[in-house]
Amino acid sequence: MVLNEQQAIWDRLYKSGLAVRYPWSLVVSTFMNRLLFGDLRGKKVLEYGCGDAVNLAFFADLRMRSFGFDFSEASIARGAENLTGRGYNVKITSKTTFDESTEEGSITLGVCDFQSFRTPTKFDYILDRGALACANFEDIPNLIDYINDI
Numbered sequence: 001m002v003l004n005e006q007q008a009i010w011d012r013l014y015k016s017g018l019a020v021r022y023p024w025s026l027v028v029s030t031f032m033n034r035l036l037f038g039d040l041r042g043k044k045v046l047e048y049g050c051g052d053a054v055n056l057a058f059f060a061d062l063r064m065r066s067f068g069f070d071f072s073e074a075s076i077a078r079g080a081e082n083l084t085g086r087g088y089n090v091k092i093t094s095k096t097t098f099d100e101s102t103e104e105g106s107i108t109l110g111v112c113d114f115q116s117f118r119t120p121t122k123f124d125y126i127l128d129r130g131a132l133a134c135a136n137f138e139d140i141p142n143l144i145d146y147i148n149d150i
Contacts, residue, residue, distance in 0.1 A: 006071075006134045007071045007072060007113070010070075010071070010072040010074070010075060010134075011072050011073060011074040011075075012074075014051075014052065014072055014074035014075045014078050015074045019052060019078070019082075020051055020052055020054045021054065022054060023054050023055045023057065023058035024054075024055055024129055027055050027058065027127065027129075028058060031058075031059070031062065040059075040062045040063070040064050041062070041063040041064070041104055042063065042064070042065065042104050043064050043065065043124040043125065044064070044065045044067065044102075044121065044122070044123045044124050044125070045059045045064050045065070045066055045067065045123060045124065045125040045126070045127060046067045046068065046098075046121075046123040046125070046126045046127070046150070047066075047067070047068040047069075047126075047127040047128070047129075048068075048069070048114065048117075048126065048127070048128040048131045048132065048147070049069075049070050049071075049128065049129070049130070049131020049132075049134065050068025050069060050070050050075075050076075050079070050109070051070055051072070051075045051079065052075050052076075052078045052079035052082060053068050053076075053079035053080075053082075053083055053107060053109060054079075055068075055127065055129075056068045056079075056083075056107045056109075057083055057086070057088060057107070059107075060088055060089075060105050060106065060107050061105075063104045063105045064104070064105070065102045065103070065104060065105075065106065066102075066106070066107045066108070067098045067102070067107075067108045067109075067110075067121075067123070068107070068108075068109055068110075069109065069110040069111065069112045069117055070109075070111065070112075070131075071111065071112065071113040071114075071134070072111075073111050076092065076109050076110070076111050079109060080092055080109055083107060088105075088106070088107055089103065089105065089106040089107065090106070090107045090108075090109065091106065091107070091108045091109070092108075092109050092110065093108060093109070093110045094110070094111075095110065097117075097118060097119040097120070097121070098110065098119050098121050114131075114132065114134075114135045114139065114143050115135075115136075115139060115143075118146075119150060121150070122150060123150055126147055126150070128147070132144070
């Protein structure tokens with residue numbers, strides 16, 4: 001399946017009402033381990049394939065600087081609407097990169113595919129809950145190398 005077909009499927013799912021209400025339990029249990037991570041305030045986290053950004057809301061609650069992108073415009077729109085309605089400071093960027101001036105506790109979202117995303121920003125943590133499975137198989141090794149560089 002090519003990327004555009006997958007994007008259309010995810011857009012259709014989010015437009016039809018797909019909603020994730022809670023952050024992924026493994027994300028919560030891992031990042032709540034203070035012995036492992038210490039104080040997370042001000043740290044930068046990037047989520048590849050963030051969907052409607054519920055994990056990023058969890059990170060924002062920890063006062064982290066949260067960034068996420070997804071190739072589904074519908075998921076980003078839904079996430080921004082839900083998070084803004086819940087009082088989060090949400091910024092949507094049309095660029096395939098992120099501005100580092102984001103404040104603690106804020107969320108920056110973007111619509112982008114894996115191959116186009118490039119940023120000079122260095123992140124403290126990068127989360128991928130399986131989004132790379134939506135990338136073209138032959139691109140995955142290069143994407144993993146890029147992730148390791150940021």
